[in-house]
Structures are given as C-alpha cells and as structure tokens.
Amino acid sequence: MTDQTPFDCKANHKATFADISPVLLEDHLRKTGSKLAKQVRERGVEAILEEMQLLEGPPELRYIQNVALMMFCEHPEKFFRYTYVQMTIFPEGSIKNPSLSEDYPNITGSVPQMIQATMERFRNLFIREKVIKVPNQMESLRIMNYPYQAIEEAVVNAFYHRDYMTNEPVTIEIEPDCINIMNFPGIDRSISSATIAEGRRFVSRYYRNRRLGEFLKELDLSEGHSSGIPTIQDELEKNGSPRAEFFTDDDRRAMRIRIPIHPAFLKSNDLEEGNDNYVQNENSLKEVLKEVLKKADFNKVVSIIEIIDRDGEITPMKAKEVCGKSETTTWRYLQILTSTGFVVKTGNTNTSVYKKK
Numbered sequence: 001m002t003d004q005t006p007f008d009c010k011a012n013h014k015a016t017f018a019d020i021s022p023v024l025l026e027d028h029l030r031k032t033g034s035k036l037a038k039q040v041r042e043r044g045v046e047a048i049l050e051e052m053q054l055l056e057g058p059p060e061l062r063y064i065q066n067v068a069l070m071m072f073c074e075h076p077e078k079f080f081r082y083t084y085v086q087m088t089i090f091p092e093g094s095i096k097n098p099s100l101s102e103d104y105p106n107i108t109g110s111v112p113q114m115i116q117a118t119m120e121r122f123r124n125l126f127i128r129e130k131v132i133k134v135p136n137q138m139e140s141l142r143i144m145n146y147p148y149q150a151i152e153e154a155v156v157n158a159f160y161h162r163d164y165m166t167n168e169p170v171t172i173e174i175e176p177d178c179i180n181i182m183n184f185p186g187i188d189r190s191i192s193s194a195t196i197a198e199g200r201r202f203v204s205r206y207y208r209n210r211r212l213g214e215f216l217k218e219l220d221l222s223e224g225h226s227s228g229i230p231t232i233q234d235e236l237e238k239n240g241s242p243r244a245e246f247f248t249d250d251d252r253r254a255m256r257i258r259i260p261i262h263p264a265f266l267k268s269n270d271l272e273e274g275n276d277n278y279v280q281n282e283n284s285l286k287e288v289l290k291e292v293l294k295k296a297d298f299n300k301v302v303s304i305i306e307i308i309d310r311d312g313e314i315t316p317m318k319a320k321e322v323c324g325k326s327e328t329t330t331w332r333y334l335q336i337l338t339s340t341g342f343v344v345k346t347g348n349t350n351t352s353v354y355k356k357k
Helices: 022-031 035-043 045-051 066-072 111-126 148-161 193-198 210-218 228-239 284-292 295-311 316-323 327-340
Strands: 063-065 085-089 129-132 141-144 170-174 178-183 245-248 255-260 343-346 353-356
Touching: 022 035, 022 045, 022 066, 022 111, 022 210, 035 045, 063 066, 066 111, 066 210, 085 111, 111 148, 111 170, 111 210, 148 170, 148 178, 148 210, 148 228, 148 255, 228 255, 295 316, 295 327, 295 353, 316 327, 327 343, 327 353
Parallel strands: 085 170
Antiparallel strands: 129 141, 170 178, 178 255, 245 255, 343 353
C-alpha cells in the first residue's frame, strides 16, 4: 500500500524474456536512432533491456518491467487483460437507434502497434476531405471531417493515461456527428470539474504511466507537459471544427473525449450523395452557407453577415446577441464563416473580432 512506484515501472513476475519480441524491440530502437538497434540480435533481448533500464531484481533473478511488455510484447493482453481497441459505428446514432451498430475487429498488439493500426483504420475508413472553391481566389478551401492530428492525439492520450490494471479496453464509437474515444479510469482528481468542462489544458503532476509516455515521446506520438488537450483544440480550430468536449463521472471511473465532425460533413448538409466537392456559383457566400448549414441555422448566420457588412466586423458577444443562441452555437457559426474564407478572425481568445476579408 505504501509502494508509490508507477505501475508501468513495476516488475512483472509472470513474464519471461521469450515474451519480448526482438523484432519490435529492434524496430523501436531503429526508429529512435539508438545504436543498440544493431546489437539486439548479437547480444540478445535480456542484455538490451538491461541497458535500457527495463529490468528489476538481483542479477540472478531479473524481472521485466511492465512498460517493456506494453511496448515490445505482441500480446500484452496476456498480462494486462482487455488491452485492445474496441471500435463500433452507429450509422444513425447511439441515442436515436442504438440497436443499429457495427463492430469492427478488435485491434491488438503492442501499444505502438495498436496506435498505428487505429490511425490507419481512421485514415482508410473515416477521415475524409472536402474542397470548397472560393470565387476570385486561386486556392480552394480544404477541410477535413476530422483533423488527423486531433484524432491521433486523442488516441495516444487514451493509451498513455489508461489504467492497465482496469479490465476495460480503449473504446471508440463513431456517430454521424462525432467520434467518442473512451478510456478507463477517468481524469485524475487533481484536475477540477470546471477545468474539465472548459476543455483547455489539464495540468497534473501525477502520471499513471510516466515511463510509457517517455517511450511514446521518443516516437513523436506524445509531447508531454500536458500539451495533449491544447493540441487537439488547436487542430480542430485550424480546421474550422467545433471544439472537443471532455466528460467524466463524479467517481472519475471513465473519461470520454467527444470530437465533433466539421459541420460541412453532416449528411443533412450534403449537396449531392457521394460528392465530396462543394462547388459554389456566383452567389458565393450564401450559397456556401446553404450547403453547410441546416435550414434552421441559415437565417441566424445571415444575420451575422449583415452586421459584418454594415459595421465591417463583429465580436462573439455581439454575434451571440444577434443570434439569440448559446455561446457554443454562436462560436460554431463564426467558425463556419471563417472556414468559408470570406471572414477572418483577429485577436486572441478574449479579444477576438471577426472581420470581412
């Protein structure tokens, strides 16, 4: 009870050196530019793990640290139950029609293998791009339904911060309007509920898997310093997408990241089924908005445009007053206007102003 050693640095008394894949070990060392990569086959797994300070115990009885099994074992679920990625898609939504769903094959392997396979599935099956052709401008506006970097950061965080003693997998649910990524347990209690709701930066000095984080950082999958949440939000903002939301329960048993889809990709907004290109005619801005907005939202956004045409600019507070909508909804309207290329944002978060380009 008094042992404060992080779980990933503790010795595993069930594992043997045969459970470590020389291929995965050598591959990691090669990717990180270590000279040890050329010595794996010659010196053997035990000697290399000793050099990497991944062994515990006296010389006559060496035990492998858990982090080595997370990184270099092809079947870590042998030691950490339910260490895999479970992915489900709800074509009509988990609330509207939860009985209609499709489960994809579970993703297994070492932690880097699972992260890579998960991102390959996202890239091949779910991440899409649309092109908005802007009049009187050579460059087209390119937007993604989900920015790759934001998804990758959320997936890496799920593996970095999960509890490998908890018998629950990393769970990903694909909804028509968002992606939910869940891991167990929830956010550490040192981070307040207000900070979680704000969704900006979670600063904690306690890391469940600090050594695992160091390995992921070597692979450029993680930066540390509590930068994961700002990275997700920055990538979404660059793409013109709404901000990600973070949820946990009172007992902090689970954490869920909700990453919303870019409004231009909502099915009800598509111009033509199966057409990924938005082509606008001479009525420019309003035509773009008709393509990316529901009818109920169109008039609200047009009222913002009228203020910008009249005054040359508008603040988020003024836009909220004009729309009569919540701050979140108003922010989404302003992001849509920004993504069209006709409106530009100036200033920082507290002094932002939206002007006609």
